[in-house]
Amino acid sequence: MDLFKVYKLWDIEPVRGLGTTLWDSNGVEYTDLYGGHAVISVGHCHPHYVAMIREQLGKLGFYSNAVQNSLQRELASRLGKASGYDDYSLFLCNSGAEANENALKLASFHTGRSRIMCFSKAFHGRTSGAVAVTDNAALRSPFNSAHKVTCVPFNDIGSAEEELKSGEYAGVIVEGIQGVSGIHEPSADFLKGLRDACDRYGSLLILDEIQSGYGRTGMFFAHRHCGIRADIVTVAKGMANGLPIGGVLISPAVEARYGMLGTTFGGNHLVCTAALAVLDIIENEHLVENAAKVGEFFRKELCPGGKPLYPIREYRGRGLMIGLELEDGHEDMRDRLLFEKHFFTGAAGARVIRLLPSLTISEQTAASFVEAFRSLAEEGGAAKADR
Numbered sequence: 001m002d003l004f005k006v007y008k009l010w011d012i013e014p015v016r017g018l019g020t021t022l023w024d025s026n027g028v029e030y031t032d033l034y035g036g037h038a039v040i041s042v043g044h045c046h047p048h049y050v051a052m053i054r055e056q057l058g059k060l061g062f063y064s065n066a067v068q069n070s071l072q073r074e075l076a077s078r079l080g081k082a083s084g085y086d087d088y089s090l091f092l093c094n095s096g097a098e099a100n101e102n103a104l105k106l107a108s109f110h111t112g113r114s115r116i117m118c119f120s121k122a123f124h125g126r127t128s129g130a131v132a133v134t135d136n137a138a139l140r141s142p143f144n145s146a147h148k149v150t151c152v153p154f155n156d157i158g159s160a161e162e163e164l165k166s167g168e169y170a171g172v173i174v175e176g177i178q179g180v181s182g183i184h185e186p187s188a189d190f191l192k193g194l195r196d197a198c199d200r201y202g203s204l205l206i207l208d209e210i211q212s213g214y215g216r217t218g219m220f221f222a223h224r225h226c227g228i229r230a231d232i233v234t235v236a237k238g239m240a241n242g243l244p245i246g247g248v249l250i251s252p253a254v255e256a257r258y259g260m261l262g263t264t265f266g267g268n269h270l271v272c273t274a275a276l277a278v279l280d281i282i283e284n285e286h287l288v289e290n291a292a293k294v295g296e297f298f299r300k301e302l303c304p305g306g307k308p309l310y311p312i313r314e315y316r317g318r319g320l321m322i323g324l325e326l327e328d329g330h331e332d333m334r335d336r337l338l339f340e341k342h343f344f345t346g347a348a349g350a351r352v353i354r355l356l357p358s359l360t361i362s363e364q365t366a367a368s369f370v371e372a373f374r375s376l377a378e379e380g381g382a383a384k385a386d387r
Contacts, residue, residue, distance in 0.1 A: 010338070017044025020358050020365055022344065030338075033369060034346040038179070038211045038321070038356035041238030042281040046360075049241055049277040056273040065263065071272035078279045083213075083220045083249070085233065089256065091248040092267030096210035096236030097125025099246035100173065102261050103232045104129045107171030107204040110254045115148040117163060117172040117203075121181035122154070124173060124208055133173050154178070155186060157193035164201040171204040171232070176212035176222030179356075182348035183316040183323025188226035195228045204231040204254075210246075211321070214238035215282055215359055218292030218319035225318070238359075240274035287359035295319035297363050298355070301370040310377050313351075322355040323348065333376060341372035 013025040020043060022030045032040065042049060063069070072092060080086035093099055104116055118124070118133035125131065131139050132147035150169075152159040163169065172194055178184040198205040207230035212222035214235065219225055221233065231253070236246035246266070250256075265271075282288060295318060302308065302324065303315035311330040316323040326333055331350045337343045346354035357365075 012338075019043040019046075020361050028342065030342045030344055031365060031368065032344045033355050033357040033361075034344045035356050035358050036242070037346065038216060038237045039242055040358050041214055041216075042241050042278050042285075042287065043358040043360040046241070046277075046281055048281055048284075049274065052273050052277040052280075053243075053270065056270055059269075061270045062265070062268040065267060069267065069269065069272070071269055071276065072267045075267075075272050075275050075279075078276065079235075079247070079249070082279055082283070083233075084224065085229075085249050087252055088233075088249045089252070091250060091261055092272070093246040093248070093263045094244050094266050095125070095246045096208075096234065097127040097130040097246075098263075098266075099210065099234035099236050099248050100124045100130045100133070100206075100208060101127045102248050103206045103208075103234050104133070104171065104173065105261070106232060106248070106250060106254055107206060109260060110204060111170045111202060113168060113170035113203075115150065115168040115170060117160065117169050118149060118151050119154040119160075119174055120151060121178055121184065122151070122173070122175060123178070123180035124175075125210075154184065155190045157190050157197070160194060161197045164197045164203055167201055169201070169203040171206050172198055173206040173208055175208045175210075177217065177317065177321055179211040179321070179354070180348060182325065182352040183321060183354060185222075185316070185318065191223055191226050191228050195230075198231070204251075206230060206232045206234065208234050210234055210236045211356070214278075215288035215291050216319055216321045216356070217317075218288060218295060220288060222318065222321075239278065240271050241278050243271045243274040245271040245275055282359065285360065290361075291319040291359045294361050294363055294366050295322070297366050298322055298370070301367070302373070309374070311380065320355070320357055320359060320361065324353040324355070326351045326353065330380065333373075333380075336376050337372060341376065343369055343372060 014022045015025050016023045020032050022032050076090040120135050122135045124133050128144040131144050132149045135151050207223045209221045231251045233249040239245050308315050311327040312324050313327050314325040334345055334347055334353050
């Protein structure tokens with residue numbers, strides 16, 4: 001049997017990691033500024049994280065959700081305090097897509113309505129409902145193309161409010177910052193307008209913080225920069241530093257009943273321990289503050305005085321959720337950063353480099369990336385001049 005080939009793979013196999021450093025099977029060292037899609041929030045193999053997982057695995061790795069699990073209650077309490085949603089409740093699952101799937105169901109259960117609003121360029125996952133609210137028709141099969149979903153222009157509060165007036169919408173789902181589309185922020189006025197419109201027309205506001213949450217933007221959740229609160233918040237990627245987990249933070253206005261939601265593996269002992277270790281490290285090492293500080297360093301160095309460094313066309317994002325849109329003709333920059341300078345980065349299309357490093361990243365490591373980027377840009381500029 002072979003693998004089902006749905007991924008385009010580089011011929012590199014990381015086999016060891018520490019902090020923001022990776023080593024491949026040939027012993028080559030790389031700097032990781034992507035963290036496997038923003039998953040590695042507290043660095044590879046952090047000693048506190050490793051020790052807590054090792055200890056828990058020696059006691060109990062898994063049992064079902066049919067029994068008491070005090071680790072779940074501890075995680076709910078800690079996450080509520082860290083995020084400012086301590087009066088909400090937590091449902092634990094296995095991934096971001098599953099978190100969004102359950103959030104959409106909860107909105108429908110609560111309101112009795114079946115239609116969902118999403119936004120252009122959104123990405124919310126690959127399960128049936130999550131794909132339906134993702135603005136990419138190529139990801140939808142005929143099976144999951146029948147959901148009642150309306151996609152309206154991103155950052156267009158007028159269009160959103162006009163739709164919500166119908167009273168048909170169970171919920172509105174929006175990312176704290178759009179990631180897969182290339183790092184696009186909702187404006188503060190847009191999010192505030194959505195909050196007001198959802199209240200006015202009886203729809204629930206769902207904030208997808210799967211990539212933008214867990215301190216990445218310099219606040220625990222990106223939507224908190226504009227001061228609003230959501231009815232439902234979904235989390236996953238940075239939550240357990242690589243172990244599969246997702247979470248749904250649910251308003252006290254949404255009433256739970258037995259059997260409404262469920263999961264086999266979600267919230268098991270091992271992943272809860274990993275998530276608690278992550279919260280320990282974020283708090284003890286002041287990583288939310290570090291994300292804000294190093295993010296500002298990246299902005300000043302890559303966009304000095306508000307003018308993007310060549311060949312960057314536009315610098316986007318907050319904190320350590322950064323998008324670098326490149327000028328035409330520089331589509332090879334990401335590959336060159338990897339193979340010539342040994343920096344892992346992400347992409348969104350051919351011309352956007354995404355930086356989503358561990359929140360533990362130092363200014364020294366950030367400076368080494370800036371130096372490598374400048375060097376490649378100068379080489380590219382010189383080559384163009386020669387031609």
